[in-house]
Structure formats: structure tokens, C-alpha cells
Amino acid sequence: MSVMVEFSMSPLDKGASVGDAVAKVVDFIDRSGVPYRLNPMGTVIEGTWDECFGLVKQCYALMAEESGRITITMKVDVRAGEDGRLDTKVRSVEERVGRKLRT
Structure with missing residues (x-):
């Protein structure tokens, strides 16, 4: 079974710029080995x-170390019997369009 989760996570108590908090979480995801x-x-x-x-739970815990809110x-897509769906x-879609798309 393949599960794809699209998620965004942001602290609400850090002002308008949340780039540092997001970068910390994305670095953690990158190091996790999960595609x-x-x-x-x-x-x-x-x-x-x-x-x-x-992984989402770990990302939350990481961000919660520095944020109170x-x-x-999240969006979740579960499909039996298929892996590698990120690609x-x-x-x-590119095959249906007939050309490589910007991704």
C-alpha cells in the first residue's frame, strides 16, 4: 500500500516570517530517508x-519545541499495490499532455 501525504506546518506565534521553522522541519524530512x-x-x-x-508526528514535535501554537x-492519498507515485x-500527466512539465 502506498500512502502519500501532502502537508504544511507553520508556527502561529513567530510573526510573519516562518522560514527558519519550516527549514528546520524540511531538513528533518530530508534526513529521514522518506521519499x-x-x-x-x-x-x-x-x-x-x-x-x-x-514522520508528520515527529515534525510536529520538532516544531513544538519552539512554538506554542x-x-x-494535510491531504492524504492511499492506494493499494503501488509505490513510487511521487514520480x-x-x-x-506529462504523457497525457505530450511533453515534460515544470514541476
């Missing part, structure tokens, strides 16, 4: 249910 893609509005991770939600937005979903 991911960073985008301007969040991060998509792929793994098992436990890997994905365990955090907002988290295959994009390729599928």
Missing part, C-alpha cells in the same frame, strides 16, 4: 501509513 517532494505550499511524502504519519494542513503520478 518527498518540496513545493512552494508544502511537502509531499510517500511511504507506509506508519512511516508517513510517524502550530497550524497543520509516476507526474509522469502520467
